[in-house]
Amino acid sequence: AQSVSQHNHHVILSEAASLELGCNYSYGGTVNLFWYVQYPGQHLQLLLKYFSGDPLVKGIKGFEAEFIKSKFSFNLRKPSVQWSDTAEYFCAVNAPNFGNEKLTFGTGTRLTIIP
Amino acid sequence: GAGVSQSPSNKVTEKGKDVELRCDPISGHTALYWYRQSLGQGLEFLIYFQGNSAPDKSGLPSDRFSAERTGGSVSTLTIQRTQQEDSAVYLCASSSGTSGEQYFGPGTRLTVT
Numbered sequence: 716a717q718s719v720s721q722h723n724h725h726v727i728l729s730e731a732a733s734l735e736l737g738c739n740y741s742y743g744g745t746v747n748l749f750w751y752v753q754y755p756g757q758h759l760q761l762l763l764k765y766f767s768g769d770p771l772v773k774g775i776k777g778f779e780a781e782f783i784k785s786k787f788s789f790n791l792r793k794p795s796v797q798w799s800d801t802a803e804y805f806c807a808v809n810a811p812n813f814g815n816e817k818l819t820f821g822t823g824t825r826l827t828i829i830p
Numbered sequence: 831g832a833g834v835s836q837s838p839s840n841k842v843t844e845k846g847k848d849v850e851l852r853c854d855p856i857s858g859h860t861a862l863y864w865y866r867q868s869l870g871q872g873l874e875f876l877i878y879f880q881g882n883s884a885p886d887k888s889g890l891p892s893d894r895f896s897a898e899r900t901g902g903s904v905s906t907l908t909i910q911r912t913q914q915e916d917s918a919v920y921l922c923a924s925s926s927g928t929s930g931e932q933y934f935g936p937g938t939r940l941t942v943t
Contacts, residue, residue, distance in 0.1 A: 733934040749931070759921065805873060816861060816925070817886065818932060820873035 717742040717808050721821035728796055729829050736791040736824050738806030740781075748789040749807040749818065750780055760807070765789065776800070799830045832856065834935035836922050842941045843912055851907045851938045855924030860862060862905050863925075863932060868918035876920075879905065914940045 728734060740746060750762040754758040770782040775802045780816040789806060824828025835854045843849050855862050864876040875889040879899040890896070894912075899905040911915055919939050921933040 721888065751934075753831070758936040759923075761931050761933075764931055807873075817875040817878050817889065818862060818865075818923075820865075820871075822872045 717746070717810060717819040719806050719808055719819055719821035721804075721806055721824050723823045723824045724822070725827070727827045727829065730798055734791070734793040734796050734800075734826070736806075736826070738789045738791065738821060740787050740806075740808045740819075742787075742808065742810060746808045746809055746810050748780075748782060749809075750774065750789075750791050751805045751807060751820075752760075752802045753805070754789050754802045762791070762804075772788070774814065796826075796828050797822045798830045800826060802826055811814055832886060833859070833871065834922055834924050834933055836920075836935040836938050838938060840939045840941075845942055846911055848908065848910045849912055849940065851909075851920050851940070853905045853924075853935060855905070855922070856933055857902065858902075859924035859926050859928060859930075859933075860902070861925045861930065861932075862899055863923045864877060864905070864907050865921040865923065866918045867921055867937070871918075873890070873921070874939030909940075912940075913941050916940060917942045 722737050748765040751759045752762045753759050763772050764771045765782045766768045773779045778793050803823045803825050805823045807818040809818050837852045860881045862879045866874050877897045878886040894910045897907045919937040921937045922935045925932045
């Protein structure tokens with residue numbers, strides 16, 4: 716079974732600070748990797764995804780993530796955060812090669828940006 | 831275009847009552863998922879429908895939970911004899927097929943009193 720760990724439960728940063736949110740997964744086979752964001756009062760939205768190819772993926776709103784297979788990691792980064800990035804961030808995986816499309820989510824990281 | 835819609839947005843029910851939650855996926859999406867988001871458990875998978883295949887029910891927490899998808903489109907999640915621990919936000923998502931990204935609806939917040 717897959718599992719996802721997000722070690723940062725609550726991160727507080729000032730505007731313009733750099734961001735890195737950790738995500739590690741546990742699964743022996745090929746996976747697809749995702750970061751979803753949930754802004755206050757809104758539904759889950761996809762930030763970025765990795766299926767194959769270049770391990771550095773760029774998403775919306777200046778976010779990027781790097782897949783490091785040897786470390787089973789898919790950390791989310793942004794060079795300079797804005798107040799509007801305040802939200803909850805979820806890392807997720809699925810393993811479609813075995814016909815298993817369901818997403819396994821991490822517990823989420825709440826990000827608070829101080830103006 | 832229209833996204834995934836869910837109804838009702840909020841539901842308050844008494845313990846022991848049955849509830850039905852509805853999901854309208856994005857038109858043309860063959861895959862539909864139900865998840866549950868609660869404080870204690872985070873985001874959990876409940877059930878997955880893909881085309882005409884038998885659904886993956888492996889995430890349903892008890893036999894009080896069931897779901898169906900009619901005509902390959904609209905889905906209904908039914909919870910019988912609700913318990914307080916069923917209180918959560920129930921999320922529906924759809925995708926276009928294998929390895930497709932999932933688009934989430936706004937959720938139904940269920941409160942069991």
